[in-house]
Amino acid sequence: MAHSRIDFSASFTQDSDEVQEMFCEHCDKHDKQYVPAEGFCEECFEYLCGTCLKFHKRYMVSHTIKNKNNMPQDFCLEKCFVHQDELVKFYCQACKKFACYECKTLDHGTCSMVNHLPALVPGIENSQEIKELTxxxxxxxxxxxxxxxxxNINMKYVASQETKILEIQSRKKRKK
Incomplete structure (x- = not known):
């Protein structure tokens, strides 16, 4: 089941003038490596690096691939609460819930209003609101x-004051 509570605070980590660089989801999911994406499969809704793209094209011949210059720019890089290795990529308007690919398939298979986020809000990454937010x-x-x-400066000052107090107390004890 997909959850609708999502923390987007980590999603907008790049400077406002930069285009978000997409990464290969297979390399991230299976190898825990960040590899820049070279393409996007429109059927699988996945970003793929050059190596993964090569194999995807070989085994998924009928799939439509967009190259690096034409692929959509996802703006949500949050992981699914249920499927920890999957990115949230969809929104079901009927259920009013966000979903990863697994949740979309399992929980929203019969829903007719599930959209890929970039298609739902085209151009949001370039909108004035997002620029102001970032x-x-x-x-x-x-x-x-x-x-x-x-x-940190204040903590160092407090520590130095504490050291001075301890020195003064130590001197007083020796004098007695």
Missing amino acids: ENLDMLMKDLEITEKHV
């Missing part, structure tokens, strides 16, 4: 880094 996230990340630096 810019805001970038600013928040920078603020967080600055705050972390200040916390």
